[in-house]
Amino acid sequence: DTAVSQTPKYLVTQMGxxxxxxxxxxxxxxxxxxxxxxxxxxxxxxFSYNNKELIINETVPNxxxxxxxxxxxxxxxxxxxxxxxxxxxxxxxxxxxAEAFFGQGTxxxxx
Amino acid sequence: SQQGExxxxxxxxxxxxxxxxxxxxxxxxxxxxxxxxxxxxGLVHLILIRSNERExxxxxxxxxxDTSKKSSSxxxxxxxxxxxxxxxxxxDVQxxQKLVFGQGTxxxxxP
Numbered sequence: 644d645t646a647v648s649q650t651p652k653y654l655v656t657q658m659g660x661x662x663x664x665x666x667x668x669x670x671x672x673x674x675x676x677x678x679x680x681x682x683x684x685x686x687x688x689x690f691s692y693n694n695k696e697l698i699i700n701e702t703v704p705n706x707x708x709x710x711x712x713x714x715x716x717x718x719x720x721x722x723x724x725x726x727x728x729x730x731x732x733x734x735x736x737x738x739x740x741a742e743a744f745f746g747q748g749t750x751x752x753x754x
Numbered sequence: 755s756q757q758g759e760x761x762x763x764x765x766x767x768x769x770x771x772x773x774x775x776x777x778x779x780x781x782x783x784x785x786x787x788x789x790x791x792x793x794x795x796g797l798v799h800l801i802l803i804r805s806n807e808r809e810x811x812x813x814x815x816x817x818x819x820d821t822s823k824k825s826s827s828x829x830x831x832x833x834x835x836x837x838x839x840x841x842x843x844x845x846d847v848q849x850x851q852k853l854v855f856g857q858g859t860x861x862x863x864x865p
Contacts, residue, residue: 742799
């Protein structure tokens, strides 16, 4: 059983489109995150949710809108995609400040 | 920026040698964690050291933490080709529900 699963694994889309990435965790964790990893492998936190509530929004453009229907899911919707949005997006979850479990990543390519 | 720094950025050694990676950070932390990322994959948690701990071992891994210097090191002993990966430190920042990652060290183990 995959602990943190995100779909799709690859996403190629044109500029200006709207796309969503889904994430689910079956670990019973209270906290979920979205991270962006750029071409230089730099990992930057975008959002943090705790029990479906937004805790952190790290000055991410409002074209990015996370949604947490329940504490096991944290989806990421991106409007009006730009070339600079191309990156690998990772979902992760954790509990009580312990280790984080990461999904396999979604490689987004905007053309 | 709260971003940590790791050095070296890249390290290449012979199989069987020890590999040491260093991490520095800027804020007060609850704990510091090390992760491994194989090419094209998600991050995998290796070890967590709490702010009141100074050293921790797990198999061939040894982690030290010096909170007065805001630094940590990861030692991998008797390296193997399978240890080839990028290694990231991450700080659980006090007062914030997030993990802040360093830039990573790309480790190559030559057979």
